[in-house]
Amino acid sequence: MPFSYIKTHLQQRADNALLRQRQLISHSTGREITVNTQQYLNFASNDYLGFAADVIQHDTGIALGSNSSPLVTGYGIEQHQLETYLCELMGFEAAMLFNSGFSANNSVLKALFHDKKTAQESATFHDKLNHASLIDGGLHSQAAMIRFNHNDMQHLQSRLEKSSAKHKLIISEGVFSMDGDQAPLAKLKELAKQHNAWLMIDDAHGFGVFGNQGLGTCETIKPDLLVITFGKALASSGACVLASKELVDYMQQFNRDYIYSTGLSPLITNLTRQRIKQIVGDVGALRRNRLADNIDHFKKQALAHKIAVMPSMSAIQPIVLGCAEQTLEAANKLKEKGIWLTAIRPPTVPFNTARLRITLSAAHTHDDINRLVSELKAIL
Structure with a gap:
């Protein structure tokens, strides 16, 4: 049957x-x-700051739907304002919005290592307790995927030393979603520098909660790639990838989730920006x-x-x-x-x-x- x-x-x-x-x-x-x-x-609930019960006043003239991909007509003033605001707050050159954190994590890894020739010289190094979106992204990228024991910097160092990859990306979470503990970001940054690698952090459960301004576990230690989501402490929805302008330009060429998805709602984007202002206030x-x-x-x-x-x-x-x-x-x-x-x-x-x-x-x-x-x- x-x-x-x-x-x-x-x-x-x-x-x-x-x-x-x-x-x-x-x-x-x-x-x-x-x-x-x-x-x-x-x-x-992931409503860590209790914002889900709060009502935000908004301009009723803002459209609910963006109606198209950001590369067609779905990138409006609201999306641009939120990206610019986040870059200023977090100290990054460029940003791009996604409809979910899963889409952001998964698609960035697939796009970064989409080219077979480049992927043969590349490796991703994952904490074993990374979120499913990161693991899926690693599995579906064409780079070698290497996992290290949870928060074990000696094991990661050993993995990095044994790797002959030209392009290395270390991937971890700021706050781990199932264990609640934090990654040793300073040590991760140090190892990345020592081994000429990039560092990517998913701070879904840290943004809004940690840091003097509520900017998360990466408030003072900046990774090369930072993913923050709006559906936890902000009680909103969607996500943002922050990185260099060159990398964001690259994602606009090769990130299929971004290219072929309708852009994040202007209404949600505007409300999210207002909520972030509350977070840092x-x-x-x-x-x-x-x-x-x-x-x-x-x-x-x-x-x-x-x-x-x-x-x-x-x-x-x-x-x-x-x-x-x-x-x-x-x-x-x-x-x-x-x-x-x-x-x-x-x-x-x-x-x-x-x-x-x-x-x-x-x-x-x-x-x-x-x-x-x-x-x-x-x-x-």
Whole structure:
């Protein structure tokens, strides 16, 4: 029977407690979520600063759709203003907007090493815990793909020393999405310089949250290629690649995702620029302080109740249970208590590392966190 494997593979996922299913959300903020008319405390959102509940006033004359590729008629004043603003803030020559962080990461790597002759002299060096978008980009580029142990600079150095590639690109995340820890950016930058390599950082979970101005983990240490996304701390959507003008010009020639996709919405672009101004202003500073206080409170409460969390100082606080079935059961029990938490299971994370991925927001109160810890203690 044609395509009979579909049913078989779905059943295998279900049997192994790995079946993914969408949930219909009618309302969601950094603190609360409503699913099928039931309200929960939300500890699964990437709305780290609690901006999702805020309304931004906007000019109703701004178009919703850009209606075309940025290389046809889809690059308007709103997109140009956001790119220019980000270049000034972050200290880069040029920028280009994408509809998602996945598209940005994936397509940049494919485009950079699209030429077979050049790719034969090229290699990408990936942290083993890099996001799927980076891994997919590496797999689909024509350069050699070399992986190093998570945040292990000695292993990376060894890999770089053994490589004879002329064009080397080191790739990591500013804040790792499933573990919540940070990359040693200064050391990565130093190794890149020593080995005549470029450094690419995906700072999706760092931008808006880290840095004195909220400009992320790369606020002071600049990689050659920086990807930031707008769907986390900014509570918007889309992404931006920041680099040299020469590299952005190159991407405009060979990045198929950019060339053949409709440009980012002018309305979303304008709202995103307003939100970034809040991030770098007093509002952002206040919310980062509140988030930091919530992270500290959670970690102290978890320690006091002997709940083992990973060594993360970010808003991402995972509790590794190992077994996918037990993790899913724990998440379902928490839902029965009115707490929404996601059970992260393979292949999103390595086998035997299934986890409850707790994400904290500036919107949470200490009472919310106390309730979470109390229910975790009872269930775990």
